[in-house]
Amino acid sequence: MSDESYKYREIEPKWREYWISNRLHEARDEDPRPKYYCLDMFPYPSGSGLHVGHWRSYVLPDCWSRYKWLQGYKVLHPMGWDAFGSPAENDAIQKGIHPAVGTKRNVENFKRQLHEIGAMYDWSREINTTDPEYYKWTQWIFVKMFKVGLAYKTFMPVNWCPSCKTGIANEDVVNGRCERCGTEVTKKELNQWMLRITRYADRLLNGLEKLDWPEKVKTMQTNWIGRSEGAEVNFTAIAANGAEHPLNIFTTRPDTLFGATYMVMAPEHPLVSELTSNQQAAEVEAYIEKVKGERDVDRAAKAEKTGVFTGASALNPVNNEKIPIWIADYVLMAYGTGAIMAVPAHDERDYEFAKKFGLEIREVISSKEGIEKEAYIGEGTMVNSGRFTGMPSGQGRKAIVIWLEEKGVGRATVNYKLRDWVFSRQRYWGEPIPVVHCSINCGLVPVPEEDLPVRLPEVERYQPTGTGESPLAAVQEWVKTRCPNCGGPAERETDTMPQWAGSSWYFLRYASPHAAAALTTAEGKKWLPVDLYVGGVEHAILHLLYARFFTMFLHDAGVVDFDEPFQSLFNQGM
Ligand SMILES: [Zn+2]
Ligand SMILES: [Zn+2]
Known part of the structure; x- marks a missing residue:
């Protein structure tokens, strides 16, 4: 566009100055109109400055804020800086400059760019997570959490x-x-x-229901929390030398207990060395050594099943059957109890493992598909299951747990993937x-x-x-x-907090950014919670989960009177 058609060098600065001198974008507590809080995910002020991806995220809430403003709302549309983190520190290591110096320079650059682009932000409420007056409250939240054992x-x-x-x-x-x-x-x-x-x-998990968020994000959060109902079942491990040890497992399918034909322990399970027979010791130790350096993510994703027999066995409490105990890298110490009952007929990983090592595959849930070609993981009628034979599997699941509890060899439990x-x-x-x-x-x-x-x-x-x-x-x-x-x-203490800390509650501080005596004031609270939160889908799991956790905690501590920070969410890049 040439200067003849649109004199942007004259027109844009003129109106920007007009907006600023009339404080048009400042949200005022005393304004009697209804409030609307529209929030962007605040950026890390990197050395390369604002790029088009930032503005792609910010332009939508900028338009939306103007729209709500024209509709007669007093709009809170703030901006700030998530400024702790490794890049500034790595820079400091290389150049010996204090990270605060580089951060300050980068923030000024970002602000200049946002100003020139004509964005509507209330700069009177700017916050920076590295400002001691800000992180005072991040530390305050930590102290509160420490005091209640969190x-x-x-x-x-x-x-x-x-x-x-x-x-x-x-x-x-x-x-x-x-x-x-x-x-x-x-x-x-x-x-x-x-x-x-x-x-x-x-x-x-339950809080997700009442939120106006994209279903996909809710699903991602749900899967990350990973709640599963099931049972803890008390097996008895019998070492090669005859010694008995309690060995508990968690299963989401207690209805398949009669189909357990072997057990698998994580190689790093503390009982492994006590259980292993002399004949198997060398093979077991070599396997443990091999697995040691491998990471959980890779182990869980491996296509090829590997494992070693320990020489020990376990007693299944539902039928007193002795089944062999193996160790294998597909069982992780970090999940459940670090040991599983293997039901190859009705679990895909167990099926592969049993096929490879020639272990028994016993059908206990009948189905049209059968178990000749692969594991059947659906529902059906229980077979080969003692007194539970003939029950629909869903009903049998509950009946077996009741029986386990009566006999004192198990109980209903809930398991989470969340750590x-x-x-x-x-x-x-x-x-x-x-x-x-x-x-x-x-x-x-x-x-x-x-x-x-x-x-x-x-x-x-x-x-x-x-x-x-x-x-x-x-x-x-x-x-x-x-x-x-x-x-x-x-x-x-010489450890510091992760970069996630400051961003887990910053949305609360915009409401009363200068309050010295409290995280948020009575006047500030009237702006909360956030009405619309806009940001990239890459933050769909952790940032949102941590922000919700902090807010729930602050609700319980009496600091805010709501427990979900973001009523509506919009993600770019979905
Ligand atoms: Zn690194
Ligand atoms: Zn002391």
Whole structure:
């Protein structure tokens, strides 16, 4: 477009200045009109600046906000920065510049670009997750969680990026590689902070029903939570030397218990060495060694079934039948109990395994299809199942669980795929976890709320130490402190939070971004919750799950009076 047809160099700045000087896009608490809160997923301010993909995401809510504005709403349409994270830190490592410096420069660039594009944002409510006045509240939420047992520390084999030298969450592992740098991820045992998101599993699942979200996103969340009803069944493992050990399994199909013809344990199951016979020991050890370096994701996805017989057997409580115990990499220690009953006639993986190793395949659910060619996994009439023979499988499922409970050899249970959230990072550029280790009396003590924020100290080196400790561990004058409880010598926690932390509640802060005494004020609460949330489908699982978890927790803590943050959701790229 030439200057003759549209004098954008004159027209656009003129009206932008008019909007700004008249504060047209600022949301005012005292405005009497009904509110509308339209939110974009805030960006990470990268060094390359705003690209067309950003604006593709932002243009729709920008138009929608103007539309709601014209309809007579007072519209809250804010913007901010999800500014902790590895790129700024990697930059700092390479160039020795404080990550805050690069972040500030990038934010200015993003703002300039958004300004020139004519976007309608209320810049008076801008937030930045790396601002101590902001992360004070991220830390405050953590302290609240710690006090009710939702934050805890434990030794965990975690994914470890040998290049970033930090533990990373399952979610940040993409095809077995570090999401940030692409290096192949290994395992390392570290003392990690965890968030007990599993306590909210049922609410995270049930809450989806009332949301106006794309069905596809709801399905993705549902599958991630992975709730399955079933039974825990108490088998008895009999070692090669005759010693007996209780061995529990979880199954979603207790109606197929009579079809269990062998058991499989994860190779790293702690009982394996005690159960294994002398004859099988060499083969079992070699197999365990082979599997050791493999990752769960790859193991679960393997086409070729492998495994080794242990020489031990297990007693099936429904018919007192002795069945052989195998170990195989398709059973993962992290899911269920780390052991399964194998019902090859009615489970695809067990069927393949049984075919390969010549194990018995016994039909216990009759079907037209039969089990000659493949496992039959549907419903049918129970056969070869003792007193339950002749029952429809759905009914038999309940009847067997009742029988197990009466005999004291099992019970109805619910299982989830969702795991607790690894919340520790051994990095510099993140919110310090606000906890102190009292050396003498008190153990782990949260920093008192009035002493927040715990600010990031200046460091000489941004490199991770590589020993599993963050660069903060090297700043002794910061680490050494006093116990807030007993006044004795104490050390600060040196792990920082993951980048997910600040983005799990930022939508609440826009409502009262400058409040010093509370996360959100009474006036601010009137803007909440978000009416329309717009962002990329790549955030359909984790960001939304974490944001919902934080909101539910803050609801329970009395901070907000709703437990779902985003009433409506629109995803680009669906
Ligand atoms: Zn990495
Ligand atoms: Zn103490």
